[in-house]
Amino acid sequence: xxxxxxxxxxxxxxxxxxxxxxxxxxxxxxxxxxxxxxxxxxxxxxxxxxxxxxxxxxxxxxxxxxxxxxxxxxxxxxxxxxxxxxxxxxxxxxxxxxxxxxxxxxxxxxxxxxxxxxxxxxxxxxxxxxxxxxxxxxxxxxxxxxxxxxxxxxxxxxxxxxxxxxxxxxxxxxxxxxxxxxxxxxxxxxxxxxxxxxxxxxxxxxxxxxxxxxxxxxxxxxxxxxxxxxxxxxxxxxxxxxxxxxxxxxxxxxxxxxxxxxxxxxxxxxxxxxxxxxxxxxxxxxxxxxxxxxxxxxxxxxxxxxxxxxxxxxxxxxxxxxxxxxxxxxxxxxxxxxxxxxxxxxxxxxxxxxx
Amino acid sequence: xxxxxxxxxxxxxxxxxxxxxxxxxxxxxxxxxxxxxxxxxxxxxxxxxxxxxxxxxxxxxxxxxxxxxxxxxxxxxxxxxxxxxxxxxxxxxxxxxxxxxxxxxxxxxxxxxxxxxxxxxxxxxxxxxxxxxxxxxxxxxxxxxxxxxxxxxxxxxxxxxxxxxxxxxxxxxxxxxxxxxxxxxxxxxxxxxxxxxxxxxxxxxxxxxxxxxxxxxxxxxxxxxxxxxxxxxxxxxxxxxxxxxxxxxxxxxxxxxxxxxxxxxxxxxxxxxxxxxxxxxxxxxxxxxxxxxxxxxxxxxxxxxx
Numbered sequence: 001x002x003x004x005x006x007x008x009x010x011x012x013x014x015x016x017x018x019x020x021x022x023x024x025x026x027x028x029x030x031x032x033x034x035x036x037x038x039x040x041x042x043x044x045x046x047x048x049x050x051x052x053x054x055x056x057x058x059x060x061x062x063x064x065x066x067x068x069x070x071x072x073x074x075x076x077x078x079x080x081x082x083x084x085x086x087x088x089x090x091x092x093x094x095x096x097x098x099x100x101x102x103x104x105x106x107x108x109x110x111x112x113x114x115x116x117x118x119x120x121x122x123x124x125x126x127x128x129x130x131x132x133x134x135x136x137x138x139x140x141x142x143x144x145x146x147x148x149x150x151x152x153x154x155x156x157x158x159x160x161x162x163x164x165x166x167x168x169x170x171x172x173x174x175x176x177x178x179x180x181x182x183x184x185x186x187x188x189x190x191x192x193x194x195x196x197x198x199x200x201x202x203x204x205x206x207x208x209x210x211x212x213x214x215x216x217x218x219x220x221x222x223x224x225x226x227x228x229x230x231x232x233x234x235x236x237x238x239x240x241x242x243x244x245x246x247x248x249x250x251x252x253x254x255x256x257x258x259x260x261x262x263x264x265x266x267x268x269x270x271x272x273x274x275x276x277x278x279x280x281x282x283x284x285x286x287x288x289x290x291x292x293x294x295x296x297x298x299x300x301x302x303x304x305x306x307x308x309x310x311x312x313x314x315x316x317x318x319x320x321x322x323x324x325x326x327x328x329x330x331x332x333x334x335x336x337x338x339x340x341x342x343x344x345x346x347x348x349x350x351x352x353x354x355x
Numbered sequence: 356x357x358x359x360x361x362x363x364x365x366x367x368x369x370x371x372x373x374x375x376x377x378x379x380x381x382x383x384x385x386x387x388x389x390x391x392x393x394x395x396x397x398x399x400x401x402x403x404x405x406x407x408x409x410x411x412x413x414x415x416x417x418x419x420x421x422x423x424x425x426x427x428x429x430x431x432x433x434x435x436x437x438x439x440x441x442x443x444x445x446x447x448x449x450x451x452x453x454x455x456x457x458x459x460x461x462x463x464x465x466x467x468x469x470x471x472x473x474x475x476x477x478x479x480x481x482x483x484x485x486x487x488x489x490x491x492x493x494x495x496x497x498x499x500x501x502x503x504x505x506x507x508x509x510x511x512x513x514x515x516x517x518x519x520x521x522x523x524x525x526x527x528x529x530x531x532x533x534x535x536x537x538x539x540x541x542x543x544x545x546x547x548x549x550x551x552x553x554x555x556x557x558x559x560x561x562x563x564x565x566x567x568x569x570x571x572x573x574x575x576x577x578x579x580x581x582x583x584x585x586x587x588x589x590x591x592x593x594x595x596x597x598x599x600x601x602x603x604x605x606x607x608x609x610x611x612x613x614x615x616x617x618x619x620x621x622x623x624x625x626x627x628x629x630x631x632x633x634x635x636x637x638x639x640x641x642x643x644x645x646x647x648x649x650x651x652x653x654x655x656x657x658x659x660x661x
Contacts, residue, residue: 040567185613189621192574193574195560199605199606
């Protein structure tokens with residue numbers, strides 16, 4: 001019953017140009033999203049990036065997207081369809097699109113492929129990602145300062161490196177303020193199910209957590225926090241409208257500048273498969289306004305943000321793994337490869353990683 | 356004690372949309388029609404309820420709009436399958452696909468907007484009673500509707516003449532027709548009732564459960580409701596029990612996780628479907644049980660001979 005809704009979007013200007021014979025060849029840029037663009041979270045933000053491309057490059061490009069594409073083998077068809085329909089550059093925006101994209105990229109050597117949050121590349125497949133973990137370290141620090149019970153509730157989707165990295169970074173941030181800080185972790189096995197996210201938030205609050213963190217896509221958990229007079233963090237987009245008293249801040253994804261630069265490169269013929277990991281410094285990860293917290297907490301958050309912009313990495317030793325074995329020595333910084341394949345918890349995380 | 360009350364309240368909220376949608380579908384299936392479009396009608400109710408509540412500022416108008424939209428949408432199914440005698444399975448599935456797409460389109464401008472929430476019941480004196488106060492007198496209005504609806508459907512199906520007629524149509528539409536019963540008219544009304552219920556269940560999602568509009572926000576609850584009807588072997592009180600069992604399992608596993616007990620959450624998420632398969636196997640093993648439980652003409656198109 002998975003629906004595959006295609007929406008071809010062309011600007012009116014582009015349409016009228018296409019009608020004229022001397023119109024120059026337009027570049028078709030396409031996106032594949034795992035959620036609906038109306039999720040007001042992860043997929044929504046990617047689509048905002050697509051709109052930025054339309055705005056910046058105007059009638060030189062034509063864009064199209066496929067939304068609600070399920071991860072895994074089923075995604076093959078989506079990528080193949082776009083490639084056959086004349087897309088010259090295709091962005092796959094979810095971790096689970098990795099293998100399908102690798103497969104389809106092999107079949108269409110003339111099409112440029114880009115994959116977000118994965119680790120496999122080829123001659124015509126580049127990867128890009130954002131260092132969301134930088135923001136999560138700041139969330140951890142704020143949570144430890146704001147929490148009265150010393151326990152945060154953490155709602156997560158799937159045990160992929162991206163999510164594990166986020167949990168670790170959050171805990172490192174929290175422990176830098178309060179070494180005894182705990183996080184209760186609940187896996188909901190979905191990126192997007194508002195009802196389940198709300199239920200998970202209620203369960204966590206009932207068990208003594210007073211701050212909610214999420215690595216799922218809807219605003220539901222934050223709304224529960226608002227209702228109960230507790231606090232939490234938004235995800236992917238600024239959700240302050242849903243929780244004016246509860247949202248402390250939110251990690252906001254901004255893919256626009258990256259997409260514009262890549263599509264421009266494709267237009268100029270300078271596109272090469274890249275491997276970029278953009279952070280707060282590059283503007284791809286932004287922190288929503290720090291609200292509902294005392295000034296000293298706000299100042300601390302801003303100081304940490306500045307430290308990260310200046311090049312400091314939250315994964316700087318000494319850090320031990322969950323079982324106490326040393327991972328990073330004093331001053332040692334985790335390399336990107338280890339982070340992107342992260343499948344272990346750091347010390348202090350109170351959960352067993354599902355296998 | 357407080358946490359127990361909170362858990363029970365959370366279970367009630369999770370079970371209510373399942374219960375309402377399933378009770379509606381039960382009446383539809385009792386009349387011999389299989390409408391697989393529950394998910395589609397539910398999401399239409401969700402977008403309609405949110406939209407009307409958001410635009411007028413009144414969640415009560417939203418509630419009415421949710422019911423109305425679900426009913427109108429089910430009318431499409433009724434015309435196709437009853438008047439034009441199309442295949443019910445295929446039509447129901449397309450109703451779901453259409454609903455998911457159409458609601459996404461209708462809801463574009465509602466994305467990212469906080470909506471109106473139906474207030475919980477608050478009776479001075481009664482709601483404040485420890486423990487039972489909030490459970491009995493402090494829930495959202497749709498919770499009470501869901502319980503009343505179950506009782507009403509039970510009474511209607513098994514205590515009224517019209518209910519008996521409806522069930523007889525579900526068991527043999529040709530015999531009912533021969534007796535001069537207007538089969539198509541009954542089925543139209545049953546399908547519309549089912550649609551209204553599915554719409555109300557959708558309204559519960561966007562006006563109470565998570566007061567917001569996001570595409571696909573039903574996230575498969577319509578399918579669980581469908582499974583629930585079979586799980587309950589077409590008995591209203593078993594639907595009630597089933598909805599609360601499914602709700603309890605789900606909320607229970609979240610609490611177990613938060614408590615630090617490792618549970619196979621993927622397995623538990625698939626439990627409603629597994630339980631339904633087990634019930635189906637049990638029923639179909641025995642011919643007498645099948646005849647006693649399943650509406651015999653379920654899913655078969657009926658064309659009155661002239």
